[in-house]
Amino acid sequence: MRFNFATLALATTLLISGTQAGTAPKIESCPALSPRATAATKVTDLRPDDIKVVAALGDSIMAGFAAEGIQGTSIINLKTLNEYRGVSYGGGGDAGAVTVPNFIKKYNPTLKGSSVDEHLIELCYGLLCPPFQYKPAKDVLNAAQSAGLAMNLDHELDYLLPAIKNLPGIDYQNDWKLINMQIGSNDQCASCINALVPLLTPKAYGKHVTDAIERIRTTVPRVLINLSKYFKLQTE
Secondary structure, rough: OOHHHHHHHHHHOOOOOOOOOOOOHHHHHOOOOOOOOOOOOHHHHHHHHHEEEEEEOOOOOOOOOOOOOOOOOOOOOHHHHHHHHHHHOEEEEEOOOHHHHHHHHOOOOOOOOOOEEEEEEEOOOOOOOOOOOOHHHHHOEEOOOOOOOOHHHHHHHHHHHHHHHHHOOOOOOOOOOEEEOOOOOHHHHOOHHHHHHOOOOHHHHHHHHHHHHHHHHHOOOOEEEEEOOOOOOOOO
């Protein structure tokens, strides 16, 4: 799934404190930021050039599953089952992709953590979360798993938290980190399955998300968590 410039410009604009939002046909047209006299010391003072590390949590949307559409004309084509991690709106870093990380790179070209390229789907659904699926060379800090539920955020954090801490070339204690999180669409869909109803209540969803945020807060120094609303789902 791809997002247009206007949608993602808002995410970057929100990081710029003390400014007014504007529009531009492409990120390259946005004005440069004047160098800071002192580094940001609190999350409310962050600008895009303060972000040194980007990471992502979520489901197939954040993982970039099928983001390039149906591949080929044959009935069976495994590339249709690929996650296009490099174009994930919240975690991707492929050149030319319209993503939050690439917008931030306009202001900090040395940003680390974006996922790149593509690979076969990594599936995680409730209790069905096979180990050793992650491909660190391509996923980097995009821990999203296709079909993921809110209850699977712990599984994703088991990969993400050590990966952030061990990421080469960063100052773990002092560098500012942005974690983009979007999850919940699969919880809504699966809540229609009778056997899963007790596990997928709004209260349970809220607890899983809150617990994940708290786990990040108490583990990762200097972090901004961007929790995005899931898409509205309905039946006709």
